[in-house]
Amino acid sequence: xxxxxxxxxxxxxxxxxxxxxxxxxxxxxxxxxxxxxxxxxxxxxxxxxxxxxxxxxxxxxxxxxxxxxxxxxxxxxxxxxxxxxxxxxxxxxxxxxxxxxxxxxxxxxxxxxxxxxxxxxxxxxxxxxxxxxxxxxxxxxxxxxxxxxxxxxxxxxxxxxxxxxxxxxxxxxxxxxxxxxxxxxxxxxxxxxxxxxxxxxxxxxxxxxxxxxxxxxxxxxxxxxxxxxxxxxxxxxxxxxxxxxxxxxxxxxxxxxxxxxxxxxxxxxxxxxxxxxxxxxxxxxxxxxxxxxxx
Amino acid sequence: xxxxxxxxxxxxxxxxxxxxxxxxxxxxxxxxxxxxxxxxxxxxxxxxxxxxxxxxxxxxxxxxxxxxxxxxxxxxxxxxxxxxxxxxxxxxxxxxxxxxxxxxxxxxxxxxxxxxxxxxxxxxxxxxxxxxxxxxxxxxxxxxxxxxxxxxxxxxxxxxxxxxxxxxxxxxxxxxxxxxxxxxxxxxxxxxxxxxxxxxxxxxxxxxxxxxxxxxxxxxxxxxxxxxxxxxxxxxxxxxxxxxxxxxxxxxxxxxxxxxxxxxxxxxxxxxxxxxxxxxxxxxxxxxxxxxxxxxxxxxxxx
Numbered sequence: 001x002x003x004x005x006x007x008x009x010x011x012x013x014x015x016x017x018x019x020x021x022x023x024x025x026x027x028x029x030x031x032x033x034x035x036x037x038x039x040x041x042x043x044x045x046x047x048x049x050x051x052x053x054x055x056x057x058x059x060x061x062x063x064x065x066x067x068x069x070x071x072x073x074x075x076x077x078x079x080x081x082x083x084x085x086x087x088x089x090x091x092x093x094x095x096x097x098x099x100x101x102x103x104x105x106x107x108x109x110x111x112x113x114x115x116x117x118x119x120x121x122x123x124x125x126x127x128x129x130x131x132x133x134x135x136x137x138x139x140x141x142x143x144x145x146x147x148x149x150x151x152x153x154x155x156x157x158x159x160x161x162x163x164x165x166x167x168x169x170x171x172x173x174x175x176x177x178x179x180x181x182x183x184x185x186x187x188x189x190x191x192x193x194x195x196x197x198x199x200x201x202x203x204x205x206x207x208x209x210x211x212x213x214x215x216x217x218x219x220x221x222x223x224x225x226x227x228x229x230x231x232x233x234x235x236x237x238x239x240x241x242x243x244x245x246x247x248x249x250x251x252x253x254x255x256x257x258x259x260x261x262x263x264x265x266x267x268x269x270x271x272x273x274x275x276x277x278x279x280x281x282x283x284x285x286x287x288x289x290x291x292x293x294x295x
Numbered sequence: 296x297x298x299x300x301x302x303x304x305x306x307x308x309x310x311x312x313x314x315x316x317x318x319x320x321x322x323x324x325x326x327x328x329x330x331x332x333x334x335x336x337x338x339x340x341x342x343x344x345x346x347x348x349x350x351x352x353x354x355x356x357x358x359x360x361x362x363x364x365x366x367x368x369x370x371x372x373x374x375x376x377x378x379x380x381x382x383x384x385x386x387x388x389x390x391x392x393x394x395x396x397x398x399x400x401x402x403x404x405x406x407x408x409x410x411x412x413x414x415x416x417x418x419x420x421x422x423x424x425x426x427x428x429x430x431x432x433x434x435x436x437x438x439x440x441x442x443x444x445x446x447x448x449x450x451x452x453x454x455x456x457x458x459x460x461x462x463x464x465x466x467x468x469x470x471x472x473x474x475x476x477x478x479x480x481x482x483x484x485x486x487x488x489x490x491x492x493x494x495x496x497x498x499x500x501x502x503x504x505x506x507x508x509x510x511x512x513x514x515x516x517x518x519x520x521x522x523x524x525x526x527x528x529x530x531x532x533x534x535x536x537x538x539x540x541x542x543x544x545x546x547x548x549x550x551x552x553x554x555x556x557x558x559x560x561x562x563x564x565x566x567x568x569x570x571x572x573x574x575x576x577x578x579x580x581x582x583x584x585x586x587x588x589x590x591x592x593x594x595x596x597x598x
Contacts, residue, residue: 081451085486088501093555102506109425109454109505116450117424121410128403135349135400146350153394160396162484165449 026073026115030063033111040100049098052087056104059083060112068115069219077116078166084108120165122219127174129222131160134180134208138233139261140282143184151181173210180206182235188280190243190252190267198243198252200265200280206235206258234259237280243269256280300456300596301422302329303412305337305405307433307462307579308387313338322583327592333422335412339438342404346390346397387434388464393475398441405442424454428595432579433520436463436512437478444482444498453501457509457595461582462521465512466548468541495548499555510559511591512552514543517566517576526570537570561587 034057041053059080066073095101135141135152152158161168161175168175182205188198209227213220222228237256242249250272256265261282268275302323304316316336323329391398415421431439439458447453469477476484479491487494502510514521522543525534544552544560552559563585566576575581582588 077451081449084451085448088504089497091500091504093500093503096500096503101504105452105505106425108452110423113424113450113452113454117446117454120446120449121406124403124406128400128407131396131400131403135396136345141349144349149350149394149397153396160399162395162399164486165445169449 026066026068027064029111030060033060033107036107037104040103044098044100046095046098048091048095049100052091053100053104055083055087069215069217071215074119081166119219123169123174126213126220126222127169127176130174130176130210133210134176140206140233143282145184148181148183151183155181172213174213178208178210180208182206182237186263186280186282188241188265188278190276190278192243192245192276196243196245198241198278200239200241200254202237202239204235204237206233208233231259237263298426300332301413301427302332302334303337303409303427303429304334305431305435305439306340307435311338311340319579319583322580326589332596337405337408337412339405339408342401343387391434392477392481398481401438402442402445405438425456427455428457429455430459432461432582433577434464436460437465440465441482445485447501448486453505459511459513459588459591461513461579461588462515462518462577463512464520464542466542466544470540492551495552496555499552499559503556507557508594510556512560513582513585513587514562515566515576516562516564517568519573520577524568526568528570563587
């Protein structure tokens with residue numbers, strides 16, 4: 001009993017210590033930064049450099065009292081970073097040779113940059129995961145081609161946002177478009193007096209169901225929905241193709257709905273004025289077999 | 296106590312195996328004191344391979360397009376093996392700059408890999424950015440500046456200790472920028488705008504904020520990847536430029552970079568202006584033996 005009590009007591013002490021050290025850490029690092037940079041103001045006579053240092057100190061002051069993953073911290077950092085980048089453009093080479101500029105940089109990199117970097121790497125990880133889900137994780141995604149690649153990277157609807165990562169990584173899907181253009185051949189089976197082989201030249205749009213990005217105590221995380229967890233990807237298709245019908249190739253027109261790598265199609269066969277249904281697959285390895293059936 | 300430094304090496308194109316960095320380290324250690332440094336390799340060949348597998352036509356249809364884009368002299372003069380290597384290089388460049396979504400995906404993967412390299416076996420950060428020196432060769436020397444540029448745009452500081460770019464194709468100018476942007480154009484989209492000079496000036500200035508000797512482009516004047524070298528070819532009196540694109544920084548751009556951060560661009564010379572030596576002139580192990588590299592890395596490791 002005594003041992004259990006000691007174990008619980010030690011655990012509580014460690015937990016409280018850890019919590020307290022994490023809880024006030026950003027503020028204490030801001031304090032360290034201020035302590036190192038404030039004296040630099042007096043060691044330089046260059047007024048432009050003094051203005052730069054004053055601006056850096058003012059930016060850092062906005063972080064006082066905030067915690068690492070507080071949304072206000074991110075906003076304060078945004079302002080601070082924007083100002084720092086502006087100063088990179090404004091300071092001349094001669095100004096930058098003042099040793100205090102490098103000392104300020106060193107202090108920023110040591111005390112403040114790690115917080116911002118942790119937020120950045122975490123957001124980049126999430127963005128990377130969204131790219132994975134869109135472009136690599138499903139069978140549909142694996143069977144892409146270079147034309148789709150070019151379209152999806154350039155068409156405004158489908159391409160990822162480009163520009164300042166401070167803006168992009170704040171967007172709901174971290175700048176990754178959930179839409180994906182499809183332009184490919186797909187093997188299909190048409191239910192026409194039994195299953196008949198067909199090849200469809202299809203075009204369409206897929207939507208990847210992304211989780212939403214939620215903020216948590218350890219940084220942003222994904223909040224999965226029913227759609228992102230279970231459906232993951234769905235889309236609409238239209239296409240023109242040919243069906244092998246009694247050793248004859250007959251034209252098919254169709255529209256379809258695709259979930260995962262399977263498409264369900266409604267076909268129209270102009271030669272016979274018939275409406276049919278069928279399924280298609282994104283797996284291109286099946287296509288080779290179907291081509292064999294036409295030989 | 297002097298903090299231990301981390302040196303991260305990033306390879307270029309080709310079928311680079313995991314663990315490639317050991318051969319590099321062996322060469323570096325002959326001339327640079329690595330007793331207080333650890334060397335790790337940023338292997339990203341798997342990412343490039345994954346993209347090539349996704350877009351299998353890259354080796355087919357796009358290859359024909361590249362070939363018709365004006366490298367007939369190159370193919371004619373440098374021999375099939377060397378041409379194949381250069382052709383692979385151009386394909387990787389095209390994928391890298393031609394598909395912006397894949398460019399961003401590669402970037403994200405490399406950020407994750409670099410973050411992991413800076414951690415110990417338990418996933419705890421072992422090396423701060425300010426104790427990490429980045430060295431890239433060939434396409435790796437375009438990927439790294441892109442990586443640090445986005446990092447800078449978000450975090451407000453070029454926090455890495457130093458960046459050495461060997462045979463960097465960063466200066467390559469796209470002949471069709473509206474269709475396929477080039478490396479500096481891609482940086483300008485992040486910030487800096489479409490003006491190459493503005494991007495280069497800010498890039499060098501950002502490094503300069505942290506002190507001297509932090510950024511080095513080391514370019515072999517005989518290397519077709521980073522220099523507009525003209526070759527002596529059999530049967531022709533005049534020197535021939537085998538690639539009708541601009542690959543290297545022009546003198547004004549080099550001056551601009553050097554004005555913003557002294558010694559940013561270091562032009563060295565090894566190899567011969569012989570089309571059969573295209574691969575040798577680009578060889579990373581030869582770059583690592585050059586005094587310009589040895590001095591740059593030794594300086595970054597100090598302190």
